[in-house]
Amino acid sequence: MDRSAILAAIRAAGVVGQGGAGFPAHVKYDARASVVIANGCECEPLLFTDQTIMAAQAVDVVRGLCAVMDCAGAERGVVAIKAKYAEAARALAPLLAGRSVSLLTLDNFYPAGDEQVLVREALGRSVPPMQLPRVAGAVVANVGTLASVSRALTGTPVTDKLLTVSGEVARPSVLRAPLGTALTDCLAACGGPTVPDPVYLVGGPMMGRFLDSAAALATAVVTKTCGGLLVLPRGHFLHQAATLSPEIMQRRAATACIQCRYCTDLCPRHLLGHDFRPHEVMRAFAAGGLELDLGGPAAQAAMCCECGVCELYACPMRLSPRRINALVKARLRENAVRFEAPKELREEQVRLRPWRKIPVPRLGLKIGLEAYLGLHPAYAGELSPDRVRIPLSQHVGAPAVPLVVAGERVATGQCVGEIPDSALGARVHASIAGVVRAVDGFVTIEGDARGRPS
Ligand code: SF4
Numbered sequence: 001m002d003r004s005a006i007l008a009a010i011r012a013a014g015v016v017g018q019g020g021a022g023f024p025a026h027v028k029y030d031a032r033a034s035v036v037i038a039n040g041c042e043c044e045p046l047l048f049t050d051q052t053i054m055a056a057q058a059v060d061v062v063r064g065l066c067a068v069m070d071c072a073g074a075e076r077g078v079v080a081i082k083a084k085y086a087e088a089a090r091a092l093a094p095l096l097a098g099r100s101v102s103l104l105t106l107d108n109f110y111p112a113g114d115e116q117v118l119v120r121e122a123l124g125r126s127v128p129p130m131q132l133p134r135v136a137g138a139v140v141a142n143v144g145t146l147a148s149v150s151r152a153l154t155g156t157p158v159t160d161k162l163l164t165v166s167g168e169v170a171r172p173s174v175l176r177a178p179l180g181t182a183l184t185d186c187l188a189a190c191g192g193p194t195v196p197d198p199v200y201l202v203g204g205p206m207m208g209r210f211l212d213s214a215a216a217l218a219t220a221v222v223t224k225t226c227g228g229l230l231v232l233p234r235g236h237f238l239h240q241a242a243t244l245s246p247e248i249m250q251r252r253a254a255t256a257c258i259q260c261r262y263c264t265d266l267c268p269r270h271l272l273g274h275d276f277r278p279h280e281v282m283r284a285f286a287a288g289g290l291e292l293d294l295g296g297p298a299a300q301a302a303m304c305c306e307c308g309v310c311e312l313y314a315c316p317m318r319l320s321p322r323r324i325n326a327l328v329k330a331r332l333r334e335n336a337v338r339f340e341a342p343k344e345l346r347e348e349q350v351r352l353r354p355w356r357k358i359p360v361p362r363l364g365l366k367i368g369l370e371a372y373l374g375l376h377p378a379y380a381g382e383l384s385p386d387r388v389r390i391p392l393s394q395h396v397g398a399p400a401v402p403l404v405v406a407g408e409r410v411a412t413g414q415c416v417g418e419i420p421d422s423a424l425g426a427r428v429h430a431s432i433a434g435v436v437r438a439v440d441g442f443v444t445i446e447g448d449a450r451g452r453p454s
């Protein structure tokens with residue numbers, strides 16, 4: 001298959017980046033680079049999604065990697081995993097023999113799976129602040145995305161997602177679920193919560209999004225980027241940290257930030273050589289709150305990737321630099337303030353990296369996950385929901401334009417949402433066969449068991 005045919009197949013299948021925000025893959029991989037890095041360094045505690053993909057779908061991962069290398073014109077590929085993923089290494093290593101692809105094994109640190117950190121680990125050079133890996137000659141692709149790319153080459157669209165369900169659940173598991181499956185169905189398949197008043201994290205414990213109630217969970221569904229559902233008791237440290245109001249965050253910053261600069265010294269972006277000092281953002285926010293001067297040091301918050309190291313690991317006063325950076329970034333966007341990041345890299349900061357990587361087990365203890373660190377969710381198979389609610393927007397860019405109407409019968413894999421003309425976006429496909437019941441930003445399908453045409 002030539003380059004344009006590969007990209008067309010990826011576009012047609014609705015592949016998006018599964019490890020992050022869901023950037024449309026046919027756009028991301030339409031780039032030239034000397035190396036393509038398969039990112040199998042799932043680094044947040046408790047998640048087993050990418051490990052399972054690598055162990056069970058190694059052939060697809062490597063085939064997808066080779067296709068993306070062809071697109072990029074890359075001379076070589078790297079499969080980056082954690083050294084502790086022995087099963088994944090056993091599955092992958094024989095497939096790499098005779099190819100210009102090497103296996104890179106990293107220690108168990110956070111955030112090893114961050115694209116920019118991975119480029120540094122694989123190539124020994126940093127991506128400048130707010131730039132893409134291609135500036136350093138690399139394309140980084142999540143292993144789940146690569147498995148989807150492989151299936152796209154045979155005309156199979158993205159219709160399901162693997163996710164880890166863990167924490168306070170009866171049977172922690174890795175599940176495969178059709179897109180649009182209710183997260184309540186995923187939770188029920190794992191025996192339900194084991195605490196009386198749970199809260200839910202969609203994603204990992206460091207960068208996931210909290211759903212505060214059963215009602216909020218009931219509206220949430222499996223998407224192309226949903227890698228985990230974690231259940232925690234209400235009032236857990238992570239839940240408290242995620243729900244402080246801006247006013248309380250400012251009061252705490254003003255009264256308790258001792259300007260020790262641990263948030264800066266352990267910041268993974270700072271340690272890549274970026275001229276970024278989050279303790280200065282804290283100082284500005286403590287003084288001005290949401291009305292802070294966006295033309296001053298606060299604007300460097302634009303360089304924050306919101307990994308959470310500062311807030312959940314580094315800060316001795318348990319303050320909220322990550323969330324404050326996120327608030328400042330939102331203010332920058334609202335006010336159309338464009339931050340010009342310094343391009344030069346400070347190698348004297350990078351020299352400290354080897355001693356400042358965060359060991360994942362220690363991170364897990366620090367953020368209150370000690371009860372769950374020993375869990376090893378087993379693969380529990382594939383869910384078969386009788387109803388799905390598939391979002392038309394589960395990617396970066398414009399929502400897909402619906403191609404179906406209520407009452408229409410659809411087959412599994414049928415395209416139900418098209419990329420709008422001249423817009424960034426991704427196609428959306430039916431994840432089960434049945435009848436469309438509603439089209440309202442989502443495409444709701446009742447499966448054949450329940451969805452007889454009426
Ligand atoms: S680590 Fe905490 S106390 Fe220290 S400068 Fe940063 S926000 Fe302030």
Ligand code: SF4
Nearest residue numbers: 267304305307308310
């Ligand atoms: S969340 Fe904190 S540690 Fe992570 S990049 Fe932002 S400032 Fe740095």
